[in-house]
Amino acid sequence: MTSEAEPLTLVLVGPMAAGKTSVGRRVARRLRVAFIDTDKRVVAEHGPIPAIFAEHGEEYFRDLERAAVAAALTEGGVISLGGGAVTDAGTRELLRAHPVVFLTVSADAVADRIRGSSRPLLAGEDPLARWQAIFEERRGWYDEVSSTTFDTSRRPMQRIADEIVAWRREQR
Numbered sequence: 356m357t358s359e360a361e362p363l364t365l366v367l368v369g370p371m372a373a374g375k376t377s378v379g380r381r382v383a384r385r386l387r388v389a390f391i392d393t394d395k396r397v398v399a400e401h402g403p404i405p406a407i408f409a410e411h412g413e414e415y416f417r418d419l420e421r422a423a424v425a426a427a428l429t430e431g432g433v434i435s436l437g438g439g440a441v442t443d444a445g446t447r448e449l450l451r452a453h454p455v456v457f458l459t460v461s462a463d464a465v466a467d468r469i470r471g472s473s474r475p476l477l478a479g480e481d482p483l484a485r486w487q488a489i490f491e492e493r494r495g496w497y498d499e500v501s502s503t504t505f506d507t508s509r510r511p512m513q514r515i516a517d518e519i520v521a522w523r524r525e526q527r
């Protein structure tokens with residue numbers, strides 16, 4: 356049984372708009388554990404992400420993100436990370452002791468999801484090309500920290516969430 360003292364913790368990583376937040380929330384609901392989105396934690400404590408990048412730079416954002424990940428892992432539950440959290444060696448180290456799910460998505464499917472995005476790393480011309488280049492740069496890190504992969508390209512979010520729940524229950 357899942358006890359409140361020891362929730363079924365799992366972490367979701369993957370590229371921007373893979374569905375970490377939307378799918379993660381559904382997984383948490385099914386597992387009846389807390390849901391934490393580290394981007395939302397950082398925003399709540401430090402303000403909008405584009406402003407943090409503009410005023411302090413990406414490295415500063417990664418420090419805030421690492422602290423949010425560490426706090427979330429202490430609390431437990433389903434924890435969705437920002438797309439670039441795995442670029443930070445300290446954050447990758449924090450993830451080593453936990454079940455991590457890598458959500459993938461095809462460029463075709465993600466095109467609609469990132470239209471009009473406020474994500475600072477997709478600002479400028481051709482956000483889809485930027486998204487692809489950034490994903491390729493980070494793919495090795497996603498593979499390194501994760502123990503399983505689910506693709507979110509063309510399937511309903513609830514179905515993906517149910518598959519992740521089944522996988523997590525098998526890991527106990």
Ligand SMILES: Nc1ncnc2c1ncn2[C@@H]1O[C@H](COP(=O)(O)OP(=O)(O)OP(=O)(O)O)[C@@H](O)[C@H]1O
Pocket residue numbers: 369370371372373374375376377378394435436437438439468474507508509510511512515
């Ligand atoms: N399986 C899916 N099918 C259709 N749309 C989806 C699916 N998964 C996510 N989306 C949509 O894609 C958008 C981005 O999803 P979400 O914010 O959950 O991504 P994310 O991985 O958390 O991104 P970020 O790295 O920026 O935090 C949302 O509008 C969401 O509704």
Ligand SMILES: O=C(O)C1=C[C@@H](O)[C@@H](O)[C@H](O)C1
Pocket residue numbers: 370371394404436437438439440474475476
């Ligand atoms: O992929 C990234 O580097 C980012 C993804 C978002 O979740 C946010 O964490 C931020 O916009 C940076």
Ligand SMILES: [Mg+2]
Pocket residue numbers: 375376377392394435436437
């Ligand atoms: Mg998110």
